[in-house]
Amino acid sequence: xxxxxxxxxxxxxxxxxxxxxxxxxxxxxxxxxxxxxxxxxxxxxxxxxxxxxxxxxxxxxxxxxxxxxxxxxxxxxxxxxxxxxxxxxxxxxxxxxxxxxxxxxxxxxxxxxxxxxxxxxxxxxxxxxxxxxxxxxxxxxxxxxxxxxxxxxxxxxxxxxxxxxxxxxxxxxxxxxxxxxxxxxxxxxxxxxxxxxxxxxxxxxxxxxxxxxxxxxxxxxxxxxxxxxxxxxxxxxxxxxxxxxxxxxxxxxxxxxxxxxxxxxxxxxxxxxxxxxxxxxxxxxxxxxxxxxxxxxxxxxxxxxxxxxxxxxxxxxxxxxxxxxxxxxxxxxxxxxxxxxxxxxxxxxxxxxxxxxxxxxxxxxxxxxxxxxxxxxxxxxxxxxxxxxxxxxxxxxxxxxxxxxxxxxxxxxxxxxxxxxxxxxxxxxxxxxxxxxxxxxxxxxxxxxxxxxxxxxxxxxxxxxxxxxxxxxxxxxxxxxxxxxxxxxxxxxxxxxxxxxxxxxxxxxxxxxxxxxxxxxxxxxxxxxxxxxxxxxxxxxxxxxxxxxxxxxxxxxxxxxxxxxxxxxxxxxxxxxxxxxxxx
Numbered sequence: 001x002x003x004x005x006x007x008x009x010x011x012x013x014x015x016x017x018x019x020x021x022x023x024x025x026x027x028x029x030x031x032x033x034x035x036x037x038x039x040x041x042x043x044x045x046x047x048x049x050x051x052x053x054x055x056x057x058x059x060x061x062x063x064x065x066x067x068x069x070x071x072x073x074x075x076x077x078x079x080x081x082x083x084x085x086x087x088x089x090x091x092x093x094x095x096x097x098x099x100x101x102x103x104x105x106x107x108x109x110x111x112x113x114x115x116x117x118x119x120x121x122x123x124x125x126x127x128x129x130x131x132x133x134x135x136x137x138x139x140x141x142x143x144x145x146x147x148x149x150x151x152x153x154x155x156x157x158x159x160x161x162x163x164x165x166x167x168x169x170x171x172x173x174x175x176x177x178x179x180x181x182x183x184x185x186x187x188x189x190x191x192x193x194x195x196x197x198x199x200x201x202x203x204x205x206x207x208x209x210x211x212x213x214x215x216x217x218x219x220x221x222x223x224x225x226x227x228x229x230x231x232x233x234x235x236x237x238x239x240x241x242x243x244x245x246x247x248x249x250x251x252x253x254x255x256x257x258x259x260x261x262x263x264x265x266x267x268x269x270x271x272x273x274x275x276x277x278x279x280x281x282x283x284x285x286x287x288x289x290x291x292x293x294x295x296x297x298x299x300x301x302x303x304x305x306x307x308x309x310x311x312x313x314x315x316x317x318x319x320x321x322x323x324x325x326x327x328x329x330x331x332x333x334x335x336x337x338x339x340x341x342x343x344x345x346x347x348x349x350x351x352x353x354x355x356x357x358x359x360x361x362x363x364x365x366x367x368x369x370x371x372x373x374x375x376x377x378x379x380x381x382x383x384x385x386x387x388x389x390x391x392x393x394x395x396x397x398x399x400x401x402x403x404x405x406x407x408x409x410x411x412x413x414x415x416x417x418x419x420x421x422x423x424x425x426x427x428x429x430x431x432x433x434x435x436x437x438x439x440x441x442x443x444x445x446x447x448x449x450x451x452x453x454x455x456x457x458x459x460x461x462x463x464x465x466x467x468x469x470x471x472x473x474x475x476x477x478x479x480x481x482x483x484x485x486x487x488x489x490x491x492x493x494x495x496x497x498x499x500x501x502x503x504x505x506x507x508x509x510x511x512x513x514x515x516x517x518x519x520x521x522x523x524x525x526x527x528x529x530x531x532x533x534x535x536x537x538x539x540x541x542x543x544x545x546x547x548x549x550x551x552x553x554x555x556x557x558x559x560x561x562x563x564x565x566x567x568x569x570x571x572x573x574x575x576x577x578x579x580x581x582x583x584x
Contacts, residue, residue: 001089001315001377003346005073008050008082018057024088030058034096036085037065038350040163042171044179062098064185066131066160066172068350069323075342076335085348087316091193091377095124099186100177108142115186116148124190130157131172132184134353136268138219139365140281146363154198155363156373158320158352165247165323193377197312199305200357201370203298204264204291206255208236209413213286219278228274236290245270250324255291259362264291266324266367279354280365293328298337305372306340313381314374317341319349324368326351341372430504432479433486441503441511448515449559456553457522458566459512464545464578466508473540481538488533519552519583526550526581545579
């Protein structure tokens, strides 16, 4: 393939550049040429005029493009209003096609289904590029449905944007379907001689403590750790809930794990009630952390991917980099993370409102991420790119101030988390036996009783004549009997499923909680506990016995009613002579 890159200055110079492209084409009509047009402002008339000139000079060439937060060419942020990249494919087996559809949150799944059908009808496809107007939409269903694409097909791309990061007006366009402010454009690549390799880079690191999602609806995050989600940004970063919220948070996304990888997710806006609109759906009980960018970590990640790209021997590299990364570096330094790829092959791309990359079968929408796509035709060519250009030029052992502060915060947070963990454990544990205490046992029973998709049985145990043990041998010996019973329950439960648990209910009473266990199974287990405990010989106190009540939850029954029935069953066993099991 041959690569041409130029900036739109005026019509005459554009025609001159296209004439050069024409001379490089096998077919002078440009059938083997694909152009990417990136515009910093969604000026429809100007964009359409550029398209008209391309069609006049290269009648059979295809072009696609979008509005951007800035264009990338030759390893730098071009600072040009309109940048054009043209790839001329030299192999007659290489194929490419463009598709474009209108899209909204309601039609996103339908669009992905249409794309899957189109790709299935073209077995030659190896990669799918997408350019999309996001406009605050949740694209979770869109991405989820794209996993139905053949597993060997790469998916990559970016969200259209605007030069003004606060302006939501954006567009995509293509030769066949024209200009759209509510659309998605696809480019299908493939053929026997076409090869590509995709990667993504973050370089952002977790900062501070883990935050648990406690209330969410799709992409609206209401609460973290039971507090309004916005409070995280106010408390830790002093960011106000105003019109500048998006700009101020773009460099501090949330980080969490999904599909086995770390994902960065930016908030789009904050609402008056303290909820936050995210770029994609979040799940309840997801664990999030704020993240920050450290320049050295970022550049180290970039160089690592650049080395991998160099081994692939690409002829061109497409870069889809988040506008948040541009904001982080600033216009004077953003080229630092772009130039290593230009040393491998000619680069082009743009700063996006969201990045898309397929990892395994999953198509994931990223934020504050750089997606890099290496392409070539034919076998790898010998490269004269020296490996030393990817070496870290920073002094060995030198650590940035940001990294030192982050390490301090992480260590302090880890200490605090451990202290909180120990406090929590103490709050739910019976000090004598080490079993769960009554409060925690009641909480577990309450949660399980609210389920409607499984059964639940309780065993309530009480030592027989335990007062005599304390009166005759003292509380030290009595405590040893209680601890012995707790150990016995732990040993017995080790053979059951991990969801079963035991707790001290009070005094010499204990409760065993057995989810997904019917009455007959619970009765058999209770009898085994009773019989084997009766054979244990305690110091001075000798053998002891217990009475056990068993009850299975009934349809529509709540936790309190179930506990009353199992308590009644226990006292029925007591009244019947003790040392036995009764069902309630």
